[in-house]
Amino acid sequence: MSHTSEPTVHPAALLSLPKAELHLHIEGTLEPELILELAARNGITLPHPTLEVLREQYEFSDLQSFLDLYYANMAVLITEADFADMTRAYLARARDSGVRHAEIMFDPQAHAARGIELSTAVNGIAAALASSEAEFGISTVLIAAFLRDETEESALEVLEALLAMRAPITGIGLDSAEVGHPPSKFIRLYKRAAEAGLRLTAHAGEEGPPSYVEDALNLLGVERIDHGIRAVEDRILVKRLVREQVPLTVCPLSNVRLRAVDTLAAHPLPQMISAGLNVCINSDDPAYFGGYVGANFDAMAAEFAWDAATAELLAGNSIRSSFAPDARKDALLAELAEWSTAHGTDLDPGQGAARES
Template sequence: MEDFIRRLPKVELHLHIEGTLEPDLMFELAERNGITLPYASIEDARDAYHFHNLQSFLDIYYQGANVLITERDFFDLTWSYLLRCKADNVMHTEIFFDPQTHTARGIDFDTVINGIYHALRQGEKELGISSQLIMCFLRHLSEEAAFDTLEHAKPHLHRLKGIGLDSSELGHPPAKFTRVFNEARALGLKTVAHAGEEGPASNIRDAISLLHVSRVDHGVQCVQDPELVKELADTQMPLTVCPLSNIKLRVFDRMEDHNILDLLNKGLCVTVNSDDPAFFGGYMNDNFLALNQALSPSKAQLVQLTRNAINAAFLEKDARQTLHQNLDDFWVAHGID
């Protein structure tokens, strides 16, 4: 089964590019930019990647982002992630970036998006990996700050597929950002939002009804509301689930307790993603392998997880059909148990 998983074509829909900053690249960028890190070595930095909840993770996450200064830095960060995608047979990825994390440090919005975007385009040309770019608002900041960020994004709308909402969920419900999401949709942007990770199932309902999201990021707390579970199955609202992240942040105590296969069996459009893989223990193959070890999914279930992601991706019809054909070809060649 391990070989099947490694060969399985994959699509990633929930990935924070800042969360792919591996300690070795952090040290490389710190040296390039003359930044002193609070770690004596790469191994010390790896040891520091320990946290007990979302907020303690975010504290380390934002500290690491301080080494990202130039357009080249953002290019190198994104390119490093794309090489991981190639190794894990990721055909298509839709990545999040957090401009407010960087503009608050005096980094120009254009510097951030230019570096990321140029790497994505090179990845499509040289690696054959298609992609979309989603700009996230930090929900612990104000809606006014989100409006300001959206204003900075307007010259780059042709590079953006959508907007999202991330950072601390508790105390920052979807309703806080209703107006800025309305404006983003009026500009032609898709919308997604983190909901139902550390927050209640009601956040999922509000993200759908108030923010009119096309996908719910995480969403595993939907089980608090059985009627919501049924509605998610009926509407095929995608949930971009992140298994290793959920364990690292104690959403579930053990992978054996994870509900992703239960949700899949109930007919929900659940997908597998890596979230912040440098911090949470692995990229796409690692997440699939961890699920396999703990929950023993069938080959058909693993393929369905990718099929769900293809259906949930922000793709044109022809591109979606091509990904489905690639998956179908794989299933014909490798699907016999």
């Protein structure tokens, strides 16, 4: 994969590429325009009262500087309608990026801490997701992500409340400030979620060390790692991830904006693909990081001169690594096969296999 400004796969082809998005925080899709609209609707005075001033805040020095703005902007989410509008706005943009299946994380603790009833957030998001396939052509899964800088007791309390209300969640995740909050802090939470039949994923190896990836697998029993880019620093861990084909949901533009990676050119994703890791591309918090999943594909394709087969490999990984029912995966892989035929790749979309690049 050489560096060039000209991808060998056309941007329009990347947008039509059927793909799943597995690492997406719905609160991170709040665009500045919608933030101001919801603030006006709910009579909320923001510290950044104009679009221009608000946009100026979107330069981050690290993960924490982003989180400070991310949580502050959540103040505009008050009613079920607010959560539904936010979710539909994401689905419309995801459709334009070729997303056919989306696994959407939300932060229940962050809303509970603001005095918002869990049912308000859950019902609002779920209302939009209930019609997502009919309205946008996107099947969806909802994941409750817990804040690692809060206590495990708080997480357990919220999980029990979600289970009691029969919230339509498929799995749990772990997000927010990573360093200093290792996976070992949440063993009971993940044990309880597993007992409840929920799927398990966790952020690890973004700012935290490779050992966090290993601990998420060994101690929490996760099926999927969100980010995982620092795993490349541990050759033994890489061999395990390749052997077990553990999905890694990589977010290139996010990594650069949060300074986890200095530049796009320095991003380890090409190295991860060549090593045989099961990686896919996602947008994380696209309103804050410069683009939805289509923009992430565009940027990486331009930087590393990707051909159609590389794009197809990543899309296939995303579909196979999803928590979608097998029938939905099969349907999406069939769509991907049609895309493959149209774009002349020689990769079998039904097989998850990395190739040397």
